[in-house]
Amino acid sequence: MYHRREFFQMVAAMGVTALNASGSWADMTDAQAVPSYLKKFAGDYAGDPRRAARNWFAQAHFGLFMHYGLYSQLGRGEWVMYQEKIPVSDYKKLKDTFKPDKFDADFITDLACEAEMSYVNITSRHHDGFCLFETATSDYHSVNSPARRDLIGELAEQCQKKALGLFLYYSLGADWQHPYFYPRKFNAIVQPAYPKPDPSYRWQKDEDFQIYLEYAHGQIRELLTHYGPIAGMWFDPYVGYFGRPDLFKLDETYALVRKLQPQTLISFKQGVTGTEDFAAPERSGHSMEDTMRTRFGEKAAELARKGWEGNRNKHNEICDTLQPRVWGYRKDAQHKNADEVIALLANAFKQNCNLLLNTGPLPDGSIDPTDTATLREVGRRIHAEGWPDTKELS
Numbered sequence: 001m002y003h004r005r006e007f008f009q010m011v012a013a014m015g016v017t018a019l020n021a022s023g024s025w026a027d028m029t030d031a032q033a034v035p036s037y038l039k040k041f042a043g044d045y046a047g048d049p050r051r052a053a054r055n056w057f058a059q060a061h062f063g064l065f066m067h068y069g070l071y072s073q074l075g076r077g078e079w080v081m082y083q084e085k086i087p088v089s090d091y092k093k094l095k096d097t098f099k100p101d102k103f104d105a106d107f108i109t110d111l112a113c114e115a116e117m118s119y120v121n122i123t124s125r126h127h128d129g130f131c132l133f134e135t136a137t138s139d140y141h142s143v144n145s146p147a148r149r150d151l152i153g154e155l156a157e158q159c160q161k162k163a164l165g166l167f168l169y170y171s172l173g174a175d176w177q178h179p180y181f182y183p184r185k186f187n188a189i190v191q192p193a194y195p196k197p198d199p200s201y202r203w204q205k206d207e208d209f210q211i212y213l214e215y216a217h218g219q220i221r222e223l224l225t226h227y228g229p230i231a232g233m234w235f236d237p238y239v240g241y242f243g244r245p246d247l248f249k250l251d252e253t254y255a256l257v258r259k260l261q262p263q264t265l266i267s268f269k270q271g272v273t274g275t276e277d278f279a280a281p282e283r284s285g286h287s288m289e290d291t292m293r294t295r296f297g298e299k300a301a302e303l304a305r306k307g308w309e310g311n312r313n314k315h316n317e318i319c320d321t322l323q324p325r326v327w328g329y330r331k332d333a334q335h336k337n338a339d340e341v342i343a344l345l346a347n348a349f350k351q352n353c354n355l356l357l358n359t360g361p362l363p364d365g366s367i368d369p370t371d372t373a374t375l376r377e378v379g380r381r382i383h384a385e386g387w388p389d390t391k392e393l394s
Contacts, residue, residue, distance in 0.1 A: 035229030035263065037119070037165040049263035053231065054277060057265060057354070058315040060118035060165065061387060062345065064111070064375075065319060065358035067123050067169075067327040068103070068151075070094040070130045073363045078328030081128050081176055085192045088177050088200045091128065098145040103365025105154040109162050111372060115379040119165035119231055121356060124152050124223060126169070126328075127237065129177035133227070137218045140177065151365075156227040165231030168223055172216055172253070172268075173240025179203070180211040187243025187296075209247040217256060224260040231265060233257050234280065238269035242292050242300045245272075267317070272303070274310015280317040285351045287312070318348045319356040322371045329360035335370045338377040345378075346388035 034042045037056065044052035071078050073094055081091045112120050125131045131141035133152035143150050152168070159166040174190050175181045179202040184191040191201065203209070224230055241248055250273055257264050265277040270288050279285070287308040293301035322341075323333040336344075341357065348355040359371040 035165075035231075036160050036163040037229070037231060038263065039163065045263065050258070050265075050277070053263040053265050054315070056118075056165070057232075057278065060354055061349075062115070062117045063119040063121055063165075063167070063317070063354060063356040064108070064115070064117050065121045065169075065327075065356045066108070066361055067126065067329075067358060068100075068361045068365065069123055069126050069132065069328070070098055070128060071126070072329045072361060072365075073097060075329055075331040075363065077326040077330050078123075078126055078128075078360070080328075082189075082192045085194055087194070088198050092140065092177065095130065095140065095145045098142065098147055100142070100147050100149065100151065100361075100365030103149070103151055103154075103361065105151070105158040108155065108367065109158040109164055111367065111375055112164060113162055115375040116382040117164070117379075119167055120155065120159055121167035121169055121232075121234055122152070122155060123171075124168040125171050125175075125219065127171045127174040127176050129171075129175045131219065133223065135219050135222055137215050137222075152223070152227055156230075160228050166227075166229075167232040167234050167265075168230060169234045169236060170216075170220065170223070171237065171240075172235040172248075173237045175212065175216075178212050178215065180208045180215075182206075182209055182212075182244050182247060187240060189237060189239050190243060206247060209244075213247075213249060217253065220253070220256060221260065224257065224264065229263065230261055231263075232277070233264060233266055235266070235268040238272070238288065239291075239295070241268070241272055242296050242304065245300070245303060268307075270304065271307035271309075271311035274307050276307075276311055278314050278316045279308065279311040280319055280356065283318065283320050284347075285312070285316060285318060285353060315352055315354075317354040317356050318344075318351065319358065320344055321358045321360075322368075322374065323358075323360060327358050327360060329362055329368075335368065336374065338374050338381065341374060341378045342381065342388055349387070349389050 034045050038045050038052055041052040041056050044055055067078050071080050074080050124133055129140060134143040134150045135141050156166055176191055179200055181190060183203050254266055257266055267276050267278050267280045270281050271279045289301045289305040292304040321327055322336050345355050359367055361367055
């Protein structure tokens with residue numbers, strides 16, 4: 001039995017699909033090129049890339065999640081702008097001190113391989129609107145900061161080398177800094193509860209939301225054309241959508257993803273249209289129907305029910321955290337140990353799900369040493385003892 005890291009080193013030595021000179025996957029001339037993480041499914045890929053990706057995902061078992069961004073500098077979690085009602089203009093100043101000097105994509109992907117993980121997911125853009133990639137849609141990104149680095153590009157390169165799938169978390173359902181995202185009166189999650197409306201917010205009528213959608217679609221297009229093969233687009237927050245579902249054009253969003261990269265899987269938490277490739281509920285697999293009924297009424301509850309029903313029998317994913325409840329870095333937080341992670345894996349497998357396990361990188365971009373040790377120990381146990389409850393795996 002090969003250790004996972006050894007196996008991927010062997011695959012890399014045999015030669016894996018690389019990006020073309022322009023850095024674009026969609027523009028590659030070799031129609032038969034197979035993403036490195038799908039090499040074992042090359043036969044399926046030739047006929048149906050999406051089916052190949054779904055088959056791969058059903059055997060992927062375990063992924064590394066990372067919530068990293070401007071909020072990491074404050075050490076109070078990824079919702080700090082919202083919870084502390086930090087004005088947009090003040091929060092944006094964090095861009096000028098963003099220095100992920102120890103963000104090491106090579107180390108991160110090696111760690112994922114050591115932990116027997118098959119994929120990595122990172123917050124390309126969280127609710128605060130800051131992008132970890134270079135974008136022409138805005139100057140609010142990591143390349144236009146003291147870092148001068150495109151962290152998504154760095155991670156994409158290493159994932160491709162090591163045959164890891166790369167998923168990109170993208171906050172489609174909330175943006176706390178975009179001037180034309182719909183206002184708080186429709187959904188408390190979408191903007192902080194400022195004592196007075198932030199002067200940067202300019203939404204006046206429903207039609208204004210189209211400006212935001214064009215912005216989001218522009219970034220999604222960049223992510224799917226500049227960074228090689230993307231294993232999945234992981235949309236969030238689920239509740240943000242239900243404040244005004246009539247304003248979103250998810251059919252267009254999903255069609256854009258599938259046109260640009262047919263193998264790219266789509267998730268939007270428990271499911272919105274029911275056409276997602278998998279559901280990814282937090283901590284346990286369940287419907288959000290009752291929650292949506294309480295917050296938004298019967299129509300939202302029905303949409304949530306249909307979305308969940310369309311996805312609940314697929315091979316899904318449960319996401320959880322190494323820190324309790326919080327996803328971004330929080331100072332002095334307790335961390336789960338290897339025994340607890342193995343228990344999370346077993347629970348996910350029993351529900352026909354992968355486990356996507358989150359760590360919040362430190363302000364400098366490094367992985368918390370406690371989490372590093374835990375993930376290495378989990379990988380050691382899996383390598384020595386096998387996956388927990390393997391008889392129940394599909």
